[in-house]
Amino acid sequence: MAALSGAFGAGLVLMAARISLHKAQKAGQVPDLALTAALDTLEEVQGHLRRLTDEDVAVFRGYVDATRLPRTTEEEQAARRAALDRAGEAARAAPLETAQACVEALEQAQACLPHTHPEVVSDVGAGAALLRGALEAALLTLDINLRHLEGEERARLQARRTGWSARGETLAAGILEDTRAAISRGA
Numbered sequence: 001m002a003a004l005s006g007a008f009g010a011g012l013v014l015m016a017a018r019i020s021l022h023k024a025q026k027a028g029q030v031p032d033l034a035l036t037a038a039l040d041t042l043e044e045v046q047g048h049l050r051r052l053t054d055e056d057v058a059v060f061r062g063y064v065d066a067t068r069l070p071r072t073t074e075e076e077q078a079a080r081r082a083a084l085d086r087a088g089e090a091a092r093a094a095p096l097e098t099a100q101a102c103v104e105a106l107e108q109a110q111a112c113l114p115h116t117h118p119e120v121v122s123d124v125g126a127g128a129a130l131l132r133g134a135l136e137a138a139l140l141t142l143d144i145n146l147r148h149l150e151g152e153e154r155a156r157l158q159a160r161r162t163g164w165s166a167r168g169e170t171l172a173a174g175i176l177e178d179t180r181a182a183i184s185r186g187a
Contacts, residue, residue, distance in 0.1 A: 002137035003052035003098045009130030010046040010105040016116050016123040017042060023117045035115040038108040045105045049134075052098050059094045063087040091145045092157060098138035099164040102131045106171035113178055118186065125179030132172035139165055 017039045024031045066083035070076045109128050116124050142161055146154055 001053070001056070002095065002134045002141060003049045003056055003101070005130055005137060006098060006102045006105065006134035007046050007049035007053065009102070009127045009134055010042055010049060010108075012123045012127030012130065013105065013109040013112060014039065014042045014046060014127075016120040016127070017112045019120045020112070020115060020117040023119075032115040034111050038111040042105060042108045042112075045101050045108065049098065049101050049105070052094065052101065056094050056098070059087070059090045063091055088145065088148060092142060092149070095138040095142040095145070096157065096160060096164070099135050099142070099161070099168070102135040102138065103164055103168045103171065106131050106135075106168055106175065109175050110171055113175060113182070116182075118182070121179060121182045125176050125183075128172050128175035128179070132168060135164065135168040135172075 017035055021031050021035055021039060024035075063084075066080065066087040069080040069083055071080050106128060109124050109131070113121070113124050139161055142157070146157060146161075149157070
């Protein structure tokens, strides 16, 4: 459900961007290009996170189905191991993809924040907080699925995990700090 939380977070940032764009147009101002570009990208990322929600359910179902395969004969055992390997690969790929999408949404939130209308600036911060939580949830799911993997593949995925975690944490912390500052100065 990390992807669903991420979709909600991206949705809050998207809502703030849309409102800010509408208010700028209503005031006769030319909308900032960074805001309109971020809005387009946020729509794509939010849609991707929604699709990942369904994929996560399918991945888990595939794993459960693989664990229920018979294992009486050597052929059945081999088929079960192969199915579990495929399910494990999918169970590692899905949370990594979710983490990446959360970081992409955080990047767009950072781009939107300076151009966000003061009345909805808190929504960018709230969206970033949800995205940070979704990122952490996705990475915890990855962590549990890395336990059964060894060697070079584990090291490669762990490096990606570490990168997404560091990037997301830096972005979220900065957005939250900037949001609080904007609120306290009356943006």
